[in-house]
Amino acid sequence: MIPVTHYLALAAILFVIGTCGVILQRNVLTMFMCIELMLNAVNLTFITFSRFLNQLDGQIFVLFVMTVAAAEAAVGLALIVILSRRADSLDVDQANTMKW
Amino acid sequence: MEYFVFYGLATVAVTAALVVVLMNRAIYSALALIVCFGAVAGLFFQLGAQFVAAVQIILYAGAIMVLFLFVIMLLDPQSEKFSPDQLKQVPFLALPCAAFLAFVLVQMTFQWSAGTSAPSVVQTSGSLQMDGNTESLARLLFRDYLLPFEITSILILSAVLGAVVLTRRPE
Numbered sequence: 001m002i003p004v005t006h007y008l009a010l011a012a013i014l015f016v017i018g019t020c021g022v023i024l025q026r027n028v029l030t031m032f033m034c035i036e037l038m039l040n041a042v043n044l045t046f047i048t049f050s051r052f053l054n055q056l057d058g059q060i061f062v063l064f065v066m067t068v069a070a071a072e073a074a075v076g077l078a079l080i081v082i083l084s085r086r087a088d089s090l091d092v093d094q095a096n097t098m099k100w
Numbered sequence: 101m102e103y104f105v106f107y108g109l110a111t112v113a114v115t116a117a118l119v120v121v122l123m124n125r126a127i128y129s130a131l132a133l134i135v136c137f138g139a140v141a142g143l144f145f146q147l148g149a150q151f152v153a154a155v156q157i158i159l160y161a162g163a164i165m166v167l168f169l170f171v172i173m174l175l176d177p178q179s180e181k182f183s184p185d186q187l188k189q190v191p192f193l194a195l196p197c198a199a200f201l202a203f204v205l206v207q208m209t210f211q212w213s214a215g216t217s218a219p220s221v222v223q224t225s226g227s228l229q230m231d232g233n234t235e236s237l238a239r240l241l242f243r244d245y246l247l248p249f250e251i252t253s254i255l256i257l258s259a260v261l262g263a264v265v266l267t268r269r270p271e
Contacts, residue, residue, distance in 0.1 A: 002106050005208040007143070010110045012204045014117050014140075016197045021121035023193050029126040029172060033133050036164070037117055040140055043156075051147040056240050059152050059233075063241070066159050067252050071259035073164045077171045078263040084175045090126075 007048040014041035028083065028092050032076055039069050105146060113139035126172050130165060137161040151234045 018041060021034030043062045050058025080090070087094045116136035120129045137160045144153035241249055 002102060006106065006110075007147070008208055009205055010113065010143075012201055013114055014136075016201050017114070017117040017121055020193060020197055024121065024190070027126055029168070029175075030120070030123075030129045033120060033126075033129055033168065036160075037120060037133065037136065040137060040160070043152075044140055044143060047144050047147050047149045047152060050149065056237055059149050059237055060241055060245050062149075062152050063155065064248065064252060066155060067256065070159060070164055071256050073167055074259045074263045075266070077167060078266040080171060081175070081267055090175060 004048060004052045008045060011041045011044040011048065014038075014044065026091050026093055028080055028090050028095075031092065032073075032080065036069060036073070039065060102146075106143070109139045109142045109146070112136075113143070127169070130168050130172055133168075134161050134165050137165070148233065151237050 015038050018034045018038035021037065022031050025031050025034065043065055046058040046062045046065070050056060050062075083095060084090055089095075113136050116132045116139065119132035120136065123129045123132065137156060141153045141156040141161070144150075144156055
């Protein structure tokens with residue numbers, strides 16, 4: 001049996017990689033993909049605890065997280081399409097009209 | 101064997117995640133993300149969550165990533181390189197990230213590996229045995245979590261309406 005800490009460490013590493021991606025990347029599509037990566041890392045934590053606590057509620061939560069991610073992808077990609085239409089670029093630094 | 105599978109999948113997942121972050125073209129990031137989702141689905145399978153692993157492949161690697169690829173092909177983004185002043189921020193980024201990771205790892209290593217493992221088996225009234233994964237999952241989802249499940253449909257409906265309204269061209 002692989003210890004629970006190994007799974008949790010892997011999830012933490014994936015989450016940190018996703019966070020770095022959101023901060024480092026300038027391409028709004030890649031930033032969005034990094035957010036999906038972070039959600040997936042959280043899902044891994046849920047499944048791990050579901051396994052080691054011997055309860056299925058964590059898996060239900062993962063299903064809900066996936067549903068919310070799907071809804072988020074639909075709305076987020078619509079926003080990205082509008083952004084690229086207005087700013088003619090996918091670079092988030094170009095979208096600074098409201099920046100003080 | 102178990103360890104071999106775990107470390108193989110973990111290596112693939114972390115490598116693919118790094119490729120997602122470091123690639124300049126969004127299309128390469130999307131393809132690497134599909135690989136990462138596949139590896140994590142393998143881990144789900146290993147953890148006894150067969151149904152969630154299947155949903156991960158179908159919904160995430162299938163539906164959501166196809167949506168992403170569709171938008172990437174539609175917008176055809178130019179390669180955006182890391183600008184030099186962007187790379188100057190890396191130490192400020194690396195410090196909190198490394199601190200967080202070190203905190204989590206140290207916490208887990210010292211608190212849980214020593215002596216009693218923290219996640220001991222807790223059985224509450226809502227818990228079910230892991231056997232017959234899909235069946236017990238369905239029983240839980242459609243009985244105990246019926247109301248959240250129904251509310252989810254409202255969420256999806258509003259998301260679809262929002263996407264349609266947002267992308268409509270003004271007359």
